[in-house]
Amino acid sequence: MRCPCLVGVPYLELVHQLPYCPLCGSRIDLVVPGLCGSCGAAHYRNARPTAGALVVSGDKVLLVRRAIDPWKGHWDIPGGFCNGDELPAHAIRREIQEEIGLDIDITGLLGMWLDTYELDGSTFDTLNCYFLVDPGPDPIVHLDVSENIEARWFTASELPIGDIAFPKHQREILTTWAKQSGSQVV
Numbered sequence: 001m002r003c004p005c006l007v008g009v010p011y012l013e014l015v016h017q018l019p020y021c022p023l024c025g026s027r028i029d030l031v032v033p034g035l036c037g038s039c040g041a042a043h044y045r046n047a048r049p050t051a052g053a054l055v056v057s058g059d060k061v062l063l064v065r066r067a068i069d070p071w072k073g074h075w076d077i078p079g080g081f082c083n084g085d086e087l088p089a090h091a092i093r094r095e096i097q098e099e100i101g102l103d104i105d106i107t108g109l110l111g112m113w114l115d116t117y118e119l120d121g122s123t124f125d126t127l128n129c130y131f132l133v134d135p136g137p138d139p140i141v142h143l144d145v146s147e148n149i150e151a152r153w154f155t156a157s158e159l160p161i162g163d164i165a166f167p168k169h170q171r172e173i174l175t176t177w178a179k180q181s182g183s184q185v186v
């Protein structure tokens with residue numbers, strides 16, 4: 001539910017705008033980063049960290065199909081938001097256990113990508129950290145169907161690249177993985 005004080009503010013501008021100072025409560029309509037004109041507090045523009053995993057078994061990677069918005073019904077790389085006191089490497093172990101019931105070993109960091117996240121009328125920056133992970137031999141997925149309706153293993157040539165959630169960064173991630181695996185995305 002969108003706050004009534006933000007009516008008329010275009011979604012994408014919310015990435016940059018702070019209508020009220022969270023410290024003194026003054027109406028400031030600040031374009032961040034900047035200072036509150038009332039109390040002088042500095043306000044920054046920080047991306048929220050997320051962690052995602054390329055769960056790789058043999059020549060295949062595991063994708064899940066989202067049960068919830070945003071991008072409901074689209075294929076997604078499993079993962080989620082980090083808690084405030086949680087490193088991305090810890091968040092991804094927790095998320096993979098919660099979402100698909102697998103215990104994983106992290107084998108490498110694929111990279112970090114920026115994007116924006118839009119839900120219920122708010123938009124914010126995300127810093128998305130993607131790990132390569134090993135689910136061990138013969139992994140058996142136990143799907144949390146409240147988050148995802150399906151899980152499937154894909155080779156690089158089978159990737160549903162036209163039906164990917166968060167395509168602004170996730171297409172590039174899957175292409176990067178495919179290239180590192182010596183394969184081409186069709």
Ligand SMILES: [Zn+2]
Nearest residue numbers: 021024036039
């Ligand atoms: Zn202030």
